[in-house]
Amino acid sequence: MNQQEQPILIVGGGITGLSLAYELQQLRIPYVVLEAGDHTGGTIQSLQKEGFELDAGPNSIGATPHTLSFIREIGLQDALLEANATSKKRYLLRNNQLHAISPHPAKIMSSAYISAGSKWKLFTEKFRKSKPQHEDESVQEFVTRRFNKEISDYLFDPVLSGIYAGDPARLSVKEVLPALPRWEKEYGSVFSGLMKNKGAMGGRKIISFKGGSITLIKRLQALLTGPVRTHCRVQNIQKDPNGYLVTYQQHQETASLSVGRVVFTSPAYSTADIIRELDAGTADVLRDIHYPRMGVLHLGFDRAAIRNMPEGFGFLVPKLERKHFLGAICNSMIFPSKAPVDKVLLTVFIGGVLGEIFFDEYGSNTLQDMVVKEVSDVLQATATPVMRHFSKWERAIPQPNVGFGHVRAAVQQFQEAHPGLHLAGNYLSGVSVPAILLAAANLAKELEQQP
Numbered sequence: 001m002n003q004q005e006q007p008i009l010i011v012g013g014g015i016t017g018l019s020l021a022y023e024l025q026q027l028r029i030p031y032v033v034l035e036a037g038d039h040t041g042g043t044i045q046s047l048q049k050e051g052f053e054l055d056a057g058p059n060s061i062g063a064t065p066h067t068l069s070f071i072r073e074i075g076l077q078d079a080l081l082e083a084n085a086t087s088k089k090r091y092l093l094r095n096n097q098l099h100a101i102s103p104h105p106a107k108i109m110s111s112a113y114i115s116a117g118s119k120w121k122l123f124t125e126k127f128r129k130s131k132p133q134h135e136d137e138s139v140q141e142f143v144t145r146r147f148n149k150e151i152s153d154y155l156f157d158p159v160l161s162g163i164y165a166g167d168p169a170r171l172s173v174k175e176v177l178p179a180l181p182r183w184e185k186e187y188g189s190v191f192s193g194l195m196k197n198k199g200a201m202g203g204r205k206i207i208s209f210k211g212g213s214i215t216l217i218k219r220l221q222a223l224l225t226g227p228v229r230t231h232c233r234v235q236n237i238q239k240d241p242n243g244y245l246v247t248y249q250q251h252q253e254t255a256s257l258s259v260g261r262v263v264f265t266s267p268a269y270s271t272a273d274i275i276r277e278l279d280a281g282t283a284d285v286l287r288d289i290h291y292p293r294m295g296v297l298h299l300g301f302d303r304a305a306i307r308n309m310p311e312g313f314g315f316l317v318p319k320l321e322r323k324h325f326l327g328a329i330c331n332s333m334i335f336p337s338k339a340p341v342d343k344v345l346l347t348v349f350i351g352g353v354l355g356e357i358f359f360d361e362y363g364s365n366t367l368q369d370m371v372v373k374e375v376s377d378v379l380q381a382t383a384t385p386v387m388r389h390f391s392k393w394e395r396a397i398p399q400p401n402v403g404f405g406h407v408r409a410a411v412q413q414f415q416e417a418h419p420g421l422h423l424a425g426n427y428l429s430g431v432s433v434p435a436i437l438l439a440a441a442n443l444a445k446e447l448e449q450q451p
Contacts, residue, residue, distance in 0.1 A: 007032045007226070008447060009246055009259045011234050011274065012266035014042025016425055016436050018220040018228075020263060022074070023444030025226060032257070033224075034232040034248055036270070040221055043396075046212025049389055051340040054298045055212045056391035059329050059347055063205040064434040066441070076209065076219050083206035087334040089312030092158060093321055093378060098310050101155075105195055108155075118150045126189035132181075136402050139168040139177060146180075146190050158316035161326045164431065165294055165352025166399050175400035206313070208335050216433075234274050237262065243420050261420040261447065267291065268398060268427045278418065285410040289427055291395035293359055295350035297325075297368055299375060300387030303344050307380035309333070314346075315378070324358055325350050325371045343386065348375055353399060364392065398427035422447075 008024060010017045013035030024031045033040075043057035060083065061067060071077055091098040092113055099113040109119050130145050137145070139160060143152040157168045160176060173180055183193025209215035221228065234248040243260035264271040272286035303309075314329040329347040332339035339345040350371055351359060358367050368390055376384070411423045422443065429439035 006030070006242075006260045009034065009257060009262045011246075011262060011264045011271070012042075012425070013037075013040035013228060013230065014265060015044055015217065015433060016042075016265035016429070016440060017263075018217065018224070019070075019437050019440040020265060020424065020444060021224050021226060021228070022220055023441050024447065025224060027444055027448050029444070029448060031226045032259075033226070033228040034234055035228070035230045036233040036266075038230055040228060040230065041214060041217035043393065044213045044217050045391070046214035047389075049298075050300065050387045052298065052300050052343070052345050052387055052389075053212055053331075053338045054345075054389055055208075055214075055347070056296050058213050058433055059331060060206045060208045060334070061213070061433045063207045064438070066438050067207075067434040070437050070441075071207075071216075074219055074223060076216065079210045079215050079219075081208045081210060081335050081337065083208070083313075083334040084336070086311050087206045087313045089310075091310045091312055091315035092154065093315055093317045093323070094154065096321075096378065098308070098315055098378065100312070101316075103194070105191065114150060114154055118148055121148045121151065122191055125191045126187075128189075136405060137173050137181075138402050139171050139173045141169075142173040142177075142180060143168075146184065153320055154318050158318045158327065161319070161352060161354075162316050162349075164399060165292055165326060165349065165355075165397050166401075167353040170353070170399065170401040172400055172402045172404050175404050206334065208338075210337070213433075234266075236277050237274055237421075238278065261422070261450075263422045263424055263443070263447075265424045267395065267425060269395065271423060271425070275414075275421075279414055282410050282414040285407055286423075289407065290353070290399045290401070291397065292353045292399070293351045293356040294393045294396035295359070295364070295367070296391045296393070297348040297350060297371055298387070298389040299346045299348060299372065299385045300339060301344050301346075301379070301381055301385050302383060303342050305381050305383035306344055307382065309344060309379060319354055323371075323374050324355065324362075324367060325374060326352055326355065328375060345387075346375065346379075351396070359392075364390070397431055398425075400427070 007030040010021055010031055010033045013033050017033055021031050021033050045056040047054050090101050092101045094113045125146055139156055140152050143156050160166055160168050160171055180190050183190050187193045232248050232250045234246060236247050238245045240258055242258045244262055245256055245258050247256045268286040268289040272283040276283040310330055313334055316327040317323045326349040331347055332345040348371060424443055426436055429435050
């Protein structure tokens with residue numbers, strides 16, 4: 001049996017694994033999906049509580065052309081929710097006041113949340129000839145070098161906390177904001193690059209699904225005709241005459257599969273454990289990728305009790321504000337059907353690289369109470385929440401920190417040394433759902449071309 005006739009083993013039944021299985025199915029390539037947990041979808045989890053629709057993982061999706069095409073292809077267009085026009089508005093907390101923020105240069109220059117001195121730094125940045133001290137800079141190093149510390153603290157840091165829950169002093173600018181060093185190289189200035197590309201900086205349309213993000217997972221699961229097995233924890237992989245022998249535990253039973261090709265869509269730390277006997281060096285590299293702890297706190301309020309509800313997507317909290325949360329999404333403002341008509345719903349994010357220590361310092365329950373008070377103060381709430389739900393992720397978002405190029409090099413070397421094995425997952429593709437869907441489609445085409 002040649003490789004094209006053998007099923008491809010997909011390790012991991014999250015959004016990466018399921019979307020890859022779907023793309024392979026479209027190409028008539030057989031597959032088997034093994035998922036360690038009791039459900040597919042990974043961090044994409046949705047639930048209904050007291051009339052509120054809650055997402056513990058991704059709350060919304062950027063509507064890229066490929067994503068919209070994919071949604072139409074799988075027949076989910078009737079379940080689509082488009083965000084209100086207010087979703088284009090974002091807010092920043094400074095001195096306990098909410099300020100509307102925008103990526104457009106003119107609006108930045110007229111804003112009240114950065115000082116006149118920093119605006120001058122922005123305006124004169126194109127005349128600055130500073131050069132990086134080393135090839136791979138952190139976001140904080142890059143932005144401080146090109147502008148100043150205040151712009152790093154109040155423009156870039158909170159945005160990256162909202163996406164990665166990361167530390168800008170460690171996140172690689174090449175990985176998370178690749179346009180910035182590219183603009184510096186092409187135009188000699190980040191601000192000039194921003195001006196030249198301001199038409200593309202308005203942000204894509206935001207979408208969600210009726211029933212929550214889990215609707216996407218349920219649809220993929222329903223379309224897949226190949227085996228998708230839960231409670232199957234892959235333990236190790238070894239070479240054998242057919243390619244690779246994969247040992248896994250299903251419930252209390254040990255089983256194995258002999259396959260020619262394996263795609264690991266599991267988190268980096270899980271993949272590291274599986275491949276350690278085969279390649280300890282790559283396992284060590286993957287194990288070093290940090291996944292911080294995070295909490296997701298859903299709060300429902302009576303609409304009449306909120307005197308300062310931001311009319312937009314949500315608000316970000318710079319670390320200098322010394323709060324115990326990273327920011328909040330105003331779900332019911334952008335998707336009104338997510339809450340009863342007389343209620344508002346917010347999703348508040350806690351922890352991350354700089355805040356996970358709070359779980360140890362205060363304990364989960366006390367920390368939640370502190371965050372409820374802080375959020376209530378920002379919203380000028382006159383009553384306590386009528387609904388509260390908390391989810392905790394012990395290992396949340398992979399951090400593409402400075403030196404992440406070493407990870408990519410190790411992955412490439414691993415795949416060259418072990419033909420038929422492929423490493424995938426959001427630590428390589430990017431953490432957004434659109435990035436994951438596109439990477440899965442591209443990988444399926446690559447697998448189709450292999451002999």
